[in-house]
Amino acid sequence: MDRRNFLKLSAGAGALALFQITGVSCAGSGGGLVIQESLPYKADALEPYISEKTIRFHYGKHHAGYVKKLNQMIKGTAYAGLGIEAIVQKTYGSAGETGIFNNAAQVFNHTFYWNSMKPGGGGVPDGVISEKINADFGSYDAFKKDFASAALSQFGSGWAWLVKDGDALKILKTSNADTPIAQGLVPLLTVDVWEHAYYLDYQNRRADYIDAYLEHLVNWAFAETNLVG
Structure with missing residues (x-):
């Protein structure tokens, strides 16, 4: 997945679905909800360097928690319906919106982190x-x-x-x-x-x-x- 595609953490229509480790994204629709992008590999794909257990806690609880809290905070605001990058940039440095910034930035950072890795990666690039x-x-x-x-x-x-x-x-x-x-x-x-x-x-x-x-x-x-x- 390239940067352009993964940055499409955007609004959809309906209620936020349950987070899943593999398969489909945490899809949402309506209300301008931010979605949690699905992992670009299976939860056990980075073993033995990062365990499936770590992925399930990190992606399934920590990352998912930021998405859930962000959606609670932006519901009914001018940020609902914006992409995640826009939310981060518009709330950066605003004392009254620190909570929104922190959760939005962590959604962005985590999505970027998952995509920064792949099975069989690392070493000297070309x-x-x-x-x-x-x-x-x-x-x-x-x-x-x-x-x-x-x-x-x-x-x-x-x-x-x-x-x-x-x-x-x-x-x-x-x-x-x-x-x-x-x-x-x-x-x-x-x-x-x-x-x-x-x-x-x-x-x-x-x-x-x-x-x-x-x-x-x-x-x-x-x-x-x-x-x-």
Whole structure:
């Protein structure tokens, strides 16, 4: 799934359906409800690096919870019917709408995270994304070191990102629900470093989780699609 398609977290017609791990999205219709995109792979597809149990809690409870709460908060407001990216950008920095921003941004961030991974991913990329990484970081190894350092050093809950800022690739870390799209940046890939993303599988070994993500899970095709637009 490319970035353009997954960003179609939009309104539908009717009541919000039950969340499901595989198969179909959490579909909604009417009332301008945001939908939870279905996973781009089966719940056990990232094993042994991320377990099915983690996916079922993370996607089925945490991510689903943000979608449910967001829909409760935007029902009957001017945000009902907007795409998730628009909700994030319109509520960013507004003190009176912090709750809407936090939940909308977490819906966006999680959807982006699922798509940033794939079974059999990771390792050294090729193609346009490889050329750009080499140009902007000096080498893939330099990128890997800097990205892992950002993810590991993020204090508490948050995210590490590879983003495009103008013509340059940069590594960014954000706290809690903060997200690059609120800052006018183009995200290429992300790793979730909230503890619920890895604790069932790695406990306090965040470094091992980050290494597994980079070596075995990164969806470089998705990153390249975001890069070239």
